[in-house]
Amino acid sequence: MTANLTVKSIVDLVRSGKQTPTQLAAAYLDRTRSIAQKLNSHLHLDEAAALSEALAAEKRIHEIGAHRLPLAGVPVLVKDNICVRGSKTTCGSKILENYVATYDATVIKRLREAGAFVLGKLNMDEFAMGSSNENSAFGPVRNPWNLNYVPGGSSGGSAASVAARLAPVALGSDTGGSIRQPASFCGIVGLKPTYGTVSRFGLVAFGSSLDQIGPLTTTVEDAALVMDVLAGLDASDSTSVQHPQSDFARGLSENPDALKGMTVGIPEEFFESGLDSEVGACLERAIADVQRAGAKIKRVRLPNISYSVAAYYVIATAEASANLARFDGIRYGYRTKEAGLGLKDLYRKTRSEGFGQEVKQRIMLGTFVLSSGYYDAFYSKANKVRELISRDFDAVFDSGVDLILTPTSPTPPFKLGEKLSDPLAMYLSDICTIGVNLAGLPAISVPCGRTKAGLPVGMQLIAPKFNEQTLLNGAHAYERATEWHKDQPAI
Numbered sequence: 001m002t003a004n005l006t007v008k009s010i011v012d013l014v015r016s017g018k019q020t021p022t023q024l025a026a027a028y029l030d031r032t033r034s035i036a037q038k039l040n041s042h043l044h045l046d047e048a049a050a051l052s053e054a055l056a057a058e059k060r061i062h063e064i065g066a067h068r069l070p071l072a073g074v075p076v077l078v079k080d081n082i083c084v085r086g087s088k089t090t091c092g093s094k095i096l097e098n099y100v101a102t103y104d105a106t107v108i109k110r111l112r113e114a115g116a117f118v119l120g121k122l123n124m125d126e127f128a129m130g131s132s133n134e135n136s137a138f139g140p141v142r143n144p145w146n147l148n149y150v151p152g153g154s155s156g157g158s159a160a161s162v163a164a165r166l167a168p169v170a171l172g173s174d175t176g177g178s179i180r181q182p183a184s185f186c187g188i189v190g191l192k193p194t195y196g197t198v199s200r201f202g203l204v205a206f207g208s209s210l211d212q213i214g215p216l217t218t219t220v221e222d223a224a225l226v227m228d229v230l231a232g233l234d235a236s237d238s239t240s241v242q243h244p245q246s247d248f249a250r251g252l253s254e255n256p257d258a259l260k261g262m263t264v265g266i267p268e269e270f271f272e273s274g275l276d277s278e279v280g281a282c283l284e285r286a287i288a289d290v291q292r293a294g295a296k297i298k299r300v301r302l303p304n305i306s307y308s309v310a311a312y313y314v315i316a317t318a319e320a321s322a323n324l325a326r327f328d329g330i331r332y333g334y335r336t337k338e339a340g341l342g343l344k345d346l347y348r349k350t351r352s353e354g355f356g357q358e359v360k361q362r363i364m365l366g367t368f369v370l371s372s373g374y375y376d377a378f379y380s381k382a383n384k385v386r387e388l389i390s391r392d393f394d395a396v397f398d399s400g401v402d403l404i405l406t407p408t409s410p411t412p413p414f415k416l417g418e419k420l421s422d423p424l425a426m427y428l429s430d431i432c433t434i435g436v437n438l439a440g441l442p443a444i445s446v447p448c449g450r451t452k453a454g455l456p457v458g459m460q461l462i463a464p465k466f467n468e469q470t471l472l473n474g475a476h477a478y479e480r481a482t483e484w485h486k487d488q489p490a491i
């Protein structure tokens with residue numbers, strides 16, 4: 001039953017009294033038991049806790065009425081860097097292996113208030129650093145379309161679970177592509193909102209000026225429904241703002257053919273060298289579909305975009321090195337078992353044992369680029385490049401472009417282990433997504449084809465700041481004109 005349910009259809013079933021949250025929870029748990037193990041998608045699946053969450057949603061529905069709860073009875077899976085009170089929040093790291101969150105993230109509160117409930121917590125690259133989910137301390141996640149391939153990262157557990165229909169929606173976080181790239185690798189929809197749209201309170205910080213929480217779903221309409229609940233000002237996050245648009249789902253239904261009359265910009269830089277030929281072919285067909293749906297196509301340029309990966313790996317690592325300083329074995333998380341150490345040695349030993357290779361590499365890189373004497377040469381310079389990239393996007397949008405269209409990833413999903421020995425090749429898999437985070441823009445990945453081997457390919461749409469409505473409308477119109485979102489892996 002659960003294999004065909006969307007957020008929208010679940011809300012309808014609950015409102016009509018055909019399903020209760022506890023029935024839905026039981027059905028999803030049933031499906032999860034057999035599939036999650038194959039995917040290694042889940043870090044914490046506490047069935048009793050999930051059922052009592054569902055029961056709480058049921059009570060809320062009785063009290064308030066399903067019609068007044070926009071996500072009545074919707075089960076949600078949560079990336080394990082988002083705090084759910086009383087549940088472990090490991091960030092895919094040994095250093096937080098036994099850390100139990102003492103409070104709920106704002107997004108969790110908002111979802112529950114809307115009638116949704118938490119079903120479980122998902123695997124991810126350690127501290128959200130990675131593009132393949134192979135950096136998890138708890139083993140890699142596998143792609144449900146082919147278990148020998150990666151699901152993308154860092155929200156790999158989120159993307160694999162939603163693609164395998166273990167929940168209609170999962171939360172992910174996106175610092176440089178971590179919602180969109182795995183969504184593209186798993187053939188589903190992933191939305192990274194405008195920076196500031198969704199509260200980061202209760203999200204374990206990686207790169208604070210880049211991080212955003214967003215939904216992974218199987219349809220654009222579901223992304224809109226969930227965004228209606230997630231978006232909003234939060235006094236607990238000083239970077240959050242009140243979004244000027246308020247009803248994304250209604251906006252979609254009012255404008256189903258939104259691509260008609262839009263101008264869609266195609267940045268040459270993403271279609272030149274380095275693009276896999278099968279991905280390129282899928283994108284060419286997608287551009288033709290977008291045009292057929294009524295959009296005008298305009299070739300544009302983002303002259304500084306080729307510096308985005310370099311700037312990102314200075315800025316994100318700098319911020320990570322500061323954010324991760326708190327994991328010292330004193331306040332929370334893992335502490336080395338070695339006895340009799342002085343304070344400095346305790347820090348060193350704890351962090352050496354608790355963090356994985358990629359995280360250590362980034363802390364060292366980030367500490368280096370912030371160090372006196374190198375700060376101007378690296379960190380300040382990267383911030384200037386960031387500004388230039390922002391202006392490139394502004395210039396394109398100012399020239400009358402409504403949406404920018406690119407591949408989400410330059411390659412299709414790759415095999416487990418394929419890029420592990422080459423961190424640069426791994427970093428380059430985010431070349432299409434990172435600029436969006438540097439500029440703070442909203443972007444979405446939607447499925448747009450499959451390779452000969454049957455692996456999903458995604459298309460990215462990018463909008464001006466706080467133009468989520470245009471973004472969702474454009475993606476929705478594309479989805480209505482194509483069938484790719486209907487494909488499901490045969491797991």
Ligand code: GLN
Nearest residue numbers: 128129130175176177178
């Ligand atoms: N893959 C990128 C990285 O490794 C982006 C990760 C993310 O968005 N969290 O940093």
